[in-house]
């Protein structure tokens with residue numbers, strides 16, 4: 001079981017809206033990570049048949065991906081290794097780029113390699129062809145050396161990385177790998193995969209922090225799945241409530257907020273969402289504010 005949480009994907013937006021909220025950016029990224037995990041890792045590398053993979057919207061900030069058979073006997077440590085692998089953690093780039101100091105050669109990954117090696121080479125060649133190597137954290141000076149060689153992409157196709165002089169190879173490989181990991185890693189919560197005693201929310205139950213339905217998503221529907229519509233179960237009757245503080249959010253195609261310290265009429269589903277987040281209270285529960293003490297004359 002893999003847990004992908006929109007707050008844990010390194011998205012900049014989380015700094016703005018805080019960890020109690022989500023937005024289209026981080027939730028789209030969570031879905032991308034779930035799709036990457038299923039297509040590029042579980043199906044392609046682990047050869048898990050797609051009918052043995054289940055995916056659920058968590059009801060709050062992300063997705064749960066379950067492998068339903070074949071891995072029951074895999075124990076804690078091996079589970080952690082699997083989670084580390086899909087996240088790209090603990091991979092020794094010294095083993096990916098092998099430097100032969102005597103012959104002054106560097107043999108590195110090629111696109112036809114499996115796993116992370118193939119990912120690194122494919123991504124590098126892609127950025128090289130677009131002349132955007134700087135996006136991988138590579139310095140302008142080094143990038144220029146690659147651009148100047150018209151046969152650069154062909155060389156790397158063959159795993160041949162030694163023909164461009166790189167001043168600090170260790171730093172170059174480390175930077176490159178971190179950039180590929182950020183783009184291609186799945187950002188699963190390693191603790192959840194590792195610990196088989198963790199309680200996982202059942203699909204078709206209502207999440208207490210959102211009032212949204214945790215639900216099963218047919219694997220072929222994931223790409224077009226829209227939690228802001230599909231997971232909404234309350235109706236659109238207008239309810240008045242006092243919003244203490246709310247970020248902007250979108251449900252059923254409507255964008256609400258931000259609100260702060262105000263009485264608002266909202267569809268029931270949006271009202272429940274805010275009440276569950278403890279961002280609003282019912283008007284009858286608003287304590288009458290104490291009159292401000294008279295200022296001394």
Ligand SMILES: [Zn+2]
Nearest residue numbers: 013022023026
């Ligand atoms: Zn966000």
